[in-house]
Amino acid sequence: MTAELVRGQNHPLSQSRLEIRISAGAPVVAVAALGDENGRIHGVEWVAHPGTPTQPGLEVSRQAAADHRLAVDLDAMTDAVHRVSVLLALPAPGGGPGPSRFGAVAAPFVAVTGLDGSEIASYTITGLEAESAVTALELYRRQGAWKVRAVGQGYAGGLADLLTDQGLPEAVQLAGTINEAVARGLARSVQAPPPRPADGDRSRQPAAPAVGPDQGGTAPQGAPGPVPPSYGGQPAGGPGQTGPQPAYGGAGGVDPSATAGGPINYSHPGRRNSAPPPPPPTAPPAQPGQPAQPVAGDATGWSMEERLYNQVWGMFEDLARTTAAYRSAVDFAESRMDKELEQALSDPRSRIGGQGDVAREAARARHAQLVDQAREVLDRDLAQLVAEAGVVEPALPPAFARWDNPAWHAYRVPMEIPMAVRLGDLRLPEADRIRIPMLLRLPLERGLWIDSGRADSLDGSFTDPHDMRRLAMETAVAHAARLLAVYPAGEFTVHVIDPAGSGAQSLAPLTRTGVLAAPPAQGAAGVTKVLGRLTQRVDLVQMALRGGAPDALPPGFDTSQQLLIVNDFPHGFDDRAVNQLRYLADEGPSVGVHLMMVADREESAAYGPLLDPLWRSLLRLTPVPDDHLADPWVGHAWTYEPPLVPPGSQVLTQVLTQVAAARRSWDK
Numbered sequence: 001m002t003a004e005l006v007r008g009q010n011h012p013l014s015q016s017r018l019e020i021r022i023s024a025g026a027p028v029v030a031v032a033a034l035g036d037e038n039g040r041i042h043g044v045e046w047v048a049h050p051g052t053p054t055q056p057g058l059e060v061s062r063q064a065a066a067d068h069r070l071a072v073d074l075d076a077m078t079d080a081v082h083r084v085s086v087l088l089a090l091p092a093p094g095g096g097p098g099p100s101r102f103g104a105v106a107a108p109f110v111a112v113t114g115l116d117g118s119e120i121a122s123y124t125i126t127g128l129e130a131e132s133a134v135t136a137l138e139l140y141r142r143q144g145a146w147k148v149r150a151v152g153q154g155y156a157g158g159l160a161d162l163l164t165d166q167g168l169p170e171a172v173q174l175a176g177t178i179n180e181a182v183a184r185g186l187a188r189s190v191q192a193p194p195p196r197p198a199d200g201d202r203s204r205q206p207a208a209p210a211v212g213p214d215q216g217g218t219a220p221q222g223a224p225g226p227v228p229p230s231y232g233g234q235p236a237g238g239p240g241q242t243g244p245q246p247a248y249g250g251a252g253g254v255d256p257s258a259t260a261g262g263p264i265n266y267s268h269p270g271r272r273n274s275a276p277p278p279p280p281p282t283a284p285p286a287q288p289g290q291p292a293q294p295v296a297g298d299a300t301g302w303s304m305e306e307r308l309y310n311q312v313w314g315m316f317e318d319l320a321r322t323t324a325a326y327r328s329a330v331d332f333a334e335s336r337m338d339k340e341l342e343q344a345l346s347d348p349r350s351r352i353g354g355q356g357d358v359a360r361e362a363a364r365a366r367h368a369q370l371v372d373q374a375r376e377v378l379d380r381d382l383a384q385l386v387a388e389a390g391v392v393e394p395a396l397p398p399a400f401a402r403w404d405n406p407a408w409h410a411y412r413v414p415m416e417i418p419m420a421v422r423l424g425d426l427r428l429p430e431a432d433r434i435r436i437p438m439l440l441r442l443p444l445e446r447g448l449w450i451d452s453g454r455a456d457s458l459d460g461s462f463t464d465p466h467d468m469r470r471l472a473m474e475t476a477v478a479h480a481a482r483l484l485a486v487y488p489a490g491e492f493t494v495h496v497i498d499p500a501g502s503g504a505q506s507l508a509p510l511t512r513t514g515v516l517a518a519p520p521a522q523g524a525a526g527v528t529k530v531l532g533r534l535t536q537r538v539d540l541v542q543m544a545l546r547g548g549a550p551d552a553l554p555p556g557f558d559t560s561q562q563l564l565i566v567n568d569f570p571h572g573f574d575d576r577a578v579n580q581l582r583y584l585a586d587e588g589p590s591v592g593v594h595l596m597m598v599a600d601r602e603e604s605a606a607y608g609p610l611l612d613p614l615w616r617s618l619l620r621l622t623p624v625p626d627d628h629l630a631d632p633w634v635g636h637a638w639t640y641e642p643p644l645v646p647p648g649s650q651v652l653t654q655v656l657t658q659v660a661a662a663r664r665s666w667d668k
Helices: 158-165 171-186 256-260 304-346 355-395 406-410 465-486 508-513 523-546 575-587 601-617 651-667
Strands: 003-005 010-012 017-035 065-073 083-089 109-114 119-124 133-142 145-155 420-428 431-441 447-451 492-497 561-569 593-599 618-621 626-630 637-641
Touching: 003 010, 003 145, 017 133, 017 158, 017 171, 083 158, 109 133, 119 145, 133 158, 145 158, 158 171, 304 355, 304 420, 304 431, 355 431, 406 651, 420 465, 447 465, 447 601, 465 492, 465 508, 465 561, 465 593, 465 651, 492 523, 508 651, 523 561, 523 575, 523 593, 561 575, 575 593, 575 601, 593 601, 601 618
Parallel strands: 003 119, 447 593, 447 618, 492 561, 561 593
Antiparallel strands: 010 145, 017 065, 017 083, 017 109, 083 133, 109 119, 133 145, 420 431, 420 637, 626 637
């Protein structure tokens, strides 16, 4: 039976190999510190953190995540260790967007479990406000036995103050090292999914028929909340936004036109006046003993696009969690077999005659049985996900679909900005037959980096560096073409910097169809001109927004979203151009200027750590399959596959031709 602890309460631990599971409403950093009998940390080598995730008997997550699993082996602790403290912290402000205090997120939940998943003790850390770091709980040794104590001690000064209070002399330096490692991890993480349902239920449920707020109902659970509008386009939530829309006159909903004696509007400003969407599709009745047949669009949402978006994220989360359960079960089976073999070898009686062989065979048989049971459960879940993917993929709109989807053959330039765009596919080694679409919310919140420096693939094959650069540029063109295709005419503009002209062949679909704002800029002069123009645009929009006068921009000012593709960086860039590029990466997304780098990081190594913030601010993608991305739940290393156009297909040219024609009509 699980012991639900309150602050200061302790509970005995009957097992030595444990998992500590952490759930929070936002990405948090998990750190484990070893202490002596007085709780003092003797050095940085006594701390397991994302930069050094393993220590004797400890393993923590390598990134910030909303869910963590920490592995603890108390038998592997040295005699000098008497305490294991589990520390949680919010990522430093420089590590990406997010809350800066625990009072702004859901109360973290920490559970100590056995390797079989059974909970031993749990603790919900309540009462936090301005704190950005907290000692969640501690495992401590008392008279030869281990116990767990709920602590809940928070620190407003973050990790540095927490580690200082634990007696670590290098607390400030170690906190900086941890924040640096977290920033690198955030640069490789997949964008977080929509908020979970308010009731905390993490399982996916079929959507109920939608009921509009004007009919006494509420917005469906799991739908995205209100998102602030972005500059020069639709609200960030896209057409599926479910939050209340802004209304003049405050909460009273008074129409400003009523001041001249007209009628007063007493309706609630957040009430929907439009009819609710049609109910989601329902699956046919399942056969007795069989799972329900999956249906495309049966998730929550106010439109089919939003339902499909939420359904894809649900598939992503389901695959992450079922794979995590399988891996945990296999780890438990292996640790149990090792322990049984160790016990058999430690007994002299079992080492004589055939008793030892019998014990070893029995241990291996139990291991195989546990692994087979875990694989059976995984295969059952994967079969359901394969069936769901089979009905969801054909139903996706062009913004979510692969380039070989028939939806592109019926493509028309849209009138509204979609919720998200597909940047490729994600898969795990245990489920190689399942591809989960990687959807990124629009408008973009961070730039993209197509890494042209990786020369070997997961299957061991070698790719020539020249071919890698060509593949990277083709991948960038495919991404840019999709962004152009999913935006309404005139609301997305693409600029290209190609100093040496090495990307001319790959850029042909963009240049021949005429969708670029101008021919690709070449040479140092071209680099300076384009960067200067976009930097000035960012400055003008920022001044207008800060001054509360967004309508005071110069006549003819292009208010569309801007994308700058940079090839062969740092060729053609001087120090001033590098600083302008960093400025665009940091300040551009908030005012509609986005960056897409096609570069090999090693070629810019001469700049040293100056460019580290630039690379961390961008979402790294690759032109060949690579397992560098992590999910926001359990931190699996997902294999990313780029969205390349099928060989010989003309779909890219056909789509861009329609985009160019719509733009010419718009300009008239």
